[in-house]
Amino acid sequence: EAQVTQNPRYLITVTGKKLTVTCSQNMNHEYMSWYRQDPGLGLRQIYYSMNVEVTDKGDVPEGYKVSRKEKRNFPLILESPSPNQTSLYFCASSSPGLLNEQFFGPGTRLTVL
């Protein structure tokens, strides 16, 4: 089954404790992206990647890191989480063509105390 998976689905952590949210897709997509969703603000892009070893900042990259060492994986790293990073996070992937939609993961609900 074609899908984007994220882990963990739910995470409660404390300020300053490094964490990684994993994202994996099995569709051989070149394009992958991370978003955060907050009430009243919709989806905001954190980082995206056009292909292996190619990443770029989205609209709200501060406090986040990403890497793209393999085509299927695109982990999101919070080196020193803060309470303002409490949010719902989505990973997405897509083929590069203009006509192609993004496929989304199920989301990761992160709470930083």
Place this chain on the structure above:
Amino acid sequence: GDSVTQMEGPVTLSEEAFLTINCTYTATGYPSLFWYVQYPGEGLQLLLKATKADDKGSNKGFEATYRKETTSFHLEKGSVQVSDSAVYFCALRHTNTGNQFYFGTGTSLTVIP
């Protein structure tokens, strides 16, 4: 730069009512346009898309027409059901911006029996 503007929510309708959710975009050229739906507790999934002017996307009774002259992609459904209660996101993808996706802020729809 490219952007998407959606009507503010939340929207509450009675079952079998007519639905319109407005979406307008700002972009040069001819982006592809999408509507995504997010059911409670789930990730986003594609509802419909249109890839050129005057195209009509349709799915599950929903329709949207790509209007270049008004830069709009309004979502409509003739008779909503309780199961349509969700958050709806309008989005565009544009080659001029590296095939990036831009999302609106989302419109929450609640359908009451």
